[in-house]
Amino acid sequence: MFEHTVRLLLEGVFICEITHHEAFAFLNHPANQQAVNDYLGKIGLRLASTAHGGAFFAAHIETGGPEKKAAKEVFTKIKHELRPLVAFLEFVMRASQKDDVICAGSVIETASLMLSIDSNPTLRSDLQSLANLVKGPAADSSDRARFNKVLNRFKDEGYLFLANSEREIYQVTGKIEFIMEAIAFLSEHEKIALEDEEAEVTSQGSLL
Template sequence: MFERVILLLLQGEFICAVSHPDEYRFLEDERDRDEVVRYLGRLNRRLTQTPHQSGYYLAFSHLGDAERESVKGHFQDLKGSLGPVVLFFQLVMRTTSQEDLLMPGALLETSSIMSKIDQDAGLRNELQNVALISRATATDGAYRTMFDKLLGKLKTDGYLTLANAERGLYQVTSKMEYLLDVVRFLQENDPALSKPQVSEEEELAGTRPLL
């Protein structure tokens, strides 16, 4: 288990009770966690927890020039993906009227969500906008296809995990908690985010007739 935990962390995975339950239990054991911490220290890495301690991930122990460039690139990548992720969860929260959907472990009942979207022209339009911005449009124009593509992207990116394939249940992982913390940090420290920025795709999504 030690080797698997190290490998997942070095691959940039977030380890929590939702995404990797066995590995998370391993890290919750103080002796096992200390062994991981000692090993990572030799690699200039430290084991870090999300703000509410729902998950573990890696960070650099010390920042030299190379590490600073790596962190800078990481934040640039995150900034580029923030919009689609936030817009998707805003859509889901409006659809379900649940404000706790951003919490790790929260369940997304996709059949119920899609059923409500199908019955509301405004939600369908919003879904199409999110799909356009996320480059998850469907060649057949089907809303369900767009929705499934968005879920797949979020699963691939580590924000969701498939809890029950037969029932179409997804769970939010601790990476979402990390992302929200990054959003707060960027809003406080990045002047470019003090005002809403509209990308070309967002501009198109807001102006093109979609229904």
């Protein structure tokens, strides 16, 4: 299990209970965590986990805090890349008519959501916009094809796991925790960077 788990981590996989149950259980033992971390440390990596412990992943060993300018650039890049994901999560919440925040383990039932979409012109329009936003081969004009395109995209990206192929039931994976934490972290750094810029402008203005 050690070799299998390390291989997954080196491939950039986010190991969670939903997608890799055995590897996740293996990493939940402190001794195994230490062994894996020691191995990764030899190649400049470390074993990391999300704040809520929903997923493990390999990260580069930190050598210092990121510069504020670099953090702002990274935030802008991630914000652009995550736009489809955020739009998808918001769409699912509206279609399911639930106020609960989507998190690791949340269930997405395709058939149930399609019933809501078919009966709501606004959702159908939003789905078309979402499908256009998501990268991938163009889907045909049916709402079902558009929704399948979106689901397959986020499954391929590791955010969804097909728990029941016959009933087309998906589960949100632990990778979602990492993304939410990254957004919160980078948002805070973006705020700090903007505050510093405003202070600098104010200071320059007082000198002129």
